[in-house]
Amino acid sequence: MDKLIFGRYIPGTSWIHRLDPRAKLLATMFFIIIIFLANNWQTYLLLLLFTLLAVKLTDIKFSFFINGVKPMIWLILFTVVLQVLFTSGGETYFQWGPIMVTSQGLLNGVFIFCRFVLIIFMSTLLTLTTMPLSLTDAIEYLLRPLTKLKVPVYEIALMLSIALRFVPTLMDETEKIMNAQRARGVDFGEGNIFQQMKAIVPLLIPLFVSSFNRAEELATAMEARGYQGGEGRTKYRQLHWQTSDTIVMLTFAVLTGALIFLRN
Amino acid sequence: MDITFEKVGYTYQKGTPFESRALYDIDLMIKEGSYTALVGHTGSGKSTLLQHLNALSKPTEGTVKIGDRVITSQTDNKNLKNIRKKVGIVFQFPEAQLFEETIARDIAFGPKNFGASEEEGKEIAKRMLPLVGLDESFMERSPFDLSGGQMRRVAIAGVLAMDPEVLVLDEPTAGLDPQGRKEMMEMFFGLHQQQNMTIVLVTHQMDDVANYADHMIILEKGTVVKQGEPREIFQDAEWLESKQLGVPAAVAFAGRLEKRLNRSFAKLPLTTAELAEQIAAWLPNLPKQTAQEKGGEDR
Ligand SMILES: Nc1ncnc2c1ncn2[C@@H]1O[C@H](COP(=O)(O)OP(=O)(O)O)[C@@H](O)[C@H]1O
Ligand SMILES: [Mg+2]
Numbered sequence: 001m002d003k004l005i006f007g008r009y010i011p012g013t014s015w016i017h018r019l020d021p022r023a024k025l026l027a028t029m030f031f032i033i034i035i036f037l038a039n040n041w042q043t044y045l046l047l048l049l050f051t052l053l054a055v056k057l058t059d060i061k062f063s064f065f066i067n068g069v070k071p072m073i074w075l076i077l078f079t080v081v082l083q084v085l086f087t088s089g090g091e092t093y094f095q096w097g098p099i100m101v102t103s104q105g106l107l108n109g110v111f112i113f114c115r116f117v118l119i120i121f122m123s124t125l126l127t128l129t130t131m132p133l134s135l136t137d138a139i140e141y142l143l144r145p146l147t148k149l150k151v152p153v154y155e156i157a158l159m160l161s162i163a164l165r166f167v168p169t170l171m172d173e174t175e176k177i178m179n180a181q182r183a184r185g186v187d188f189g190e191g192n193i194f195q196q197m198k199a200i201v202p203l204l205i206p207l208f209v210s211s212f213n214r215a216e217e218l219a220t221a222m223e224a225r226g227y228q229g230g231e232g233r234t235k236y237r238q239l240h241w242q243t244s245d246t247i248v249m250l251t252f253a254v255l256t257g258a259l260i261f262l263r264n
Numbered sequence: 265m266d267i268t269f270e271k272v273g274y275t276y277q278k279g280t281p282f283e284s285r286a287l288y289d290i291d292l293m294i295k296e297g298s299y300t301a302l303v304g305h306t307g308s309g310k311s312t313l314l315q316h317l318n319a320l321s322k323p324t325e326g327t328v329k330i331g332d333r334v335i336t337s338q339t340d341n342k343n344l345k346n347i348r349k350k351v352g353i354v355f356q357f358p359e360a361q362l363f364e365e366t367i368a369r370d371i372a373f374g375p376k377n378f379g380a381s382e383e384e385g386k387e388i389a390k391r392m393l394p395l396v397g398l399d400e401s402f403m404e405r406s407p408f409d410l411s412g413g414q415m416r417r418v419a420i421a422g423v424l425a426m427d428p429e430v431l432v433l434d435e436p437t438a439g440l441d442p443q444g445r446k447e448m449m450e451m452f453f454g455l456h457q458q459q460n461m462t463i464v465l466v467t468h469q470m471d472d473v474a475n476y477a478d479h480m481i482i483l484e485k486g487t488v489v490k491q492g493e494p495r496e497i498f499q500d501a502e503w504l505e506s507k508q509l510g511v512p513a514a515v516a517f518a519g520r521l522e523k524r525l526n527r528s529f530a531k532l533p534l535t536t537a538e539l540a541e542q543i544a545a546w547l548p549n550l551p552k553q554t555a556q557e558k559g560g561e562d563r
Contacts, residue, residue, distance in 0.1 A: 010281060173360075179320050180361035183353045184422065185345060185377025202373070205363035209408065 010128050014059040017129045021138035023245035028126045030252050032119055037259040044114050050255060051121050058129050068124035069117055076116045084109040132164040137239055154230020177206045265331040265429050267294040267317055273325035274312055286312040287486045299456050299463045301473040304483030310466045317432050318351035319344045349378045352428030356435050358419035362407040367418050370407050374426040392421040397447055413440050430462040474512035474534040499532055514539040
């Protein structure tokens with residue numbers, strides 16, 4: 001695939017890269033929650049500055065974050081337009097039946113837009129600076145209390161890491177099979193919707209076949225190497241919580257305090 | 265139809281932090297009716313180069329001329345079907361491309377994409393099966409019930425079915441048994457001889473190069489380091505060894521024999537047949553003349 005996958009990990013050594021994945025995951029989830037505290041321009045401005053600072057700290061080009069927004073832009077604009085057209089309050093500039101444009105509506109539109117963009121920036125930041133496998137480790141760690149409730153946390157984490165591990169493999173495979181079928185005269189992405197759907201079949205079937213084969217081979221290989229489930233397994237990659245991770249958490253606490261103070 | 269590369273370069277994922285240059289500065293020509301062998305280490309760019317032969321990839325630098333079509337980085341992705349019909353590519357491990365319910369339908373897939381009717385497709389499939397060493401009883405079987413080697417044959421039949429002018433083969437016999445390998449290679453050579461099909465073969469088997477090819481291109485780290493007639497290139501066995509590419513068994517044997525007997529062959533034998541011929545030519549003389557006496561004359 002010549003296209004850059006949205007949010008793909010970009011190796012680096014920035015301060016953010018070196019944070020513990022648990023800290024980054026928690027912080028991102030926390031950010032998505034506290035963004036709903038924002039309800040005026042002061043709070044949004046604060047979040048915006050905070051996000052830009054975080055982006056700056058990653059040493060990754062800003063265009064990567066913009067690229068994260070691009071695939072979502074139509075969804076965002078759609079939501080914004082709905083907000084603008086159906087919010088009443090403030091000065092009314094235009095009205096036609098239930099549809100109206102008001103100052104409150106415009107303001108809400110801007111806020112919603114900011115909210116989307118900030119959430120996307122933050123989650124892109126998480127995936128751009130964290131190796132997928134580290135992220136799975138973090139998820140596994142954070143879900144660990146659930147083992148008490150008989151949730152198969154290790155298995156879920158294993159499935160996640162296997163899935164992530166095979167994303168690039170599957171993309172390579174997709175490209176290879178696409179090339180092979182194009183060489184046999186298939187035009188992907190041309191013609192009407194039915195022709196396009198028909199063109200997908202010669203791609204999907206080989207992909208399924210090879211995925212199933214690969215799954216079986218992987219299972220055999222794991223058994224041959226003595227895999228017996230996650231219970232009691234030690235880890236090759238250890239997670240280390242450091243001072244900087246605590247600093248991140250404290251920063252978020254301060255940010256939350258500031259938001260509560262500034263909001264209406 | 266000739267295929268010409270002029271200053272061709274190709275970079276994967278150009279313009280991203282993941283960009284990696286796979287090819288650069290490639291000048292070469294695949295002449296109509298030739299049998300070209302493309303050799304080089306894993307990762308030297310052979311497969312990437314092949315994708316330029318039918319415009320699956322467009323060069324990021326330079327131009328590729330395929331017949332009268334000129335492909336550059338600016339070329340539109342439309343209207344390339346004609347090229348795809350003329351240049352058939354058998355990719356590495358082509359069995360991965362099988363998908364139809366029956367073998368006959370899978371073989372007919374290419375021809376049908378290029379406008380053949382259902383009937384014609386079936387007819388073509390019937391003709392292709394014996395060519396790849398399978399019989400008609402396979403027509404209605406599922407391609408997924410076959411052994412790996414048989415699947416490979418079906419996949420190759422699927423490309424031959426398009427009746428290309430240029431047949432491109434990316435390590436077509438990797439993983440086949442020796443007998444199947446020989447049959448396959450002979451079949452390709454037959455197409456080359458009888459139908460004057462242009463063939464481009466990627467291989468690690470120098471014996472295949474010696475046996476069949478009339479032109480040889482050596483790739484290293486994304487660029488051509490040597491090209492020419494196999495006979496000339498194999499002459500410099502030391503250079504090939506230094507590139508860890510090896511020489512055909514006959515050349516290696518001839519080299520050893522020359523050293524051992526301290527005499528040289530008049531003409532470097534590339535194939536076992538040539539080798540046997542030349543040794544036989546020596547034999548009647550052997551009892552009469554010692555190696556030392558003859559040595560001077562041959563050089
Ligand atoms: N889809 C791809 N994306 C990025 N790099 C690739 C891709 N395919 C191949 N490469 C790289 O291009 C180089 C040449 O690969 P390839 O053409 O497959 O070599 P060969 O066929 O000689 O083994 C290698 O360094 C390989 O890692
Ligand atoms: Mg290859």
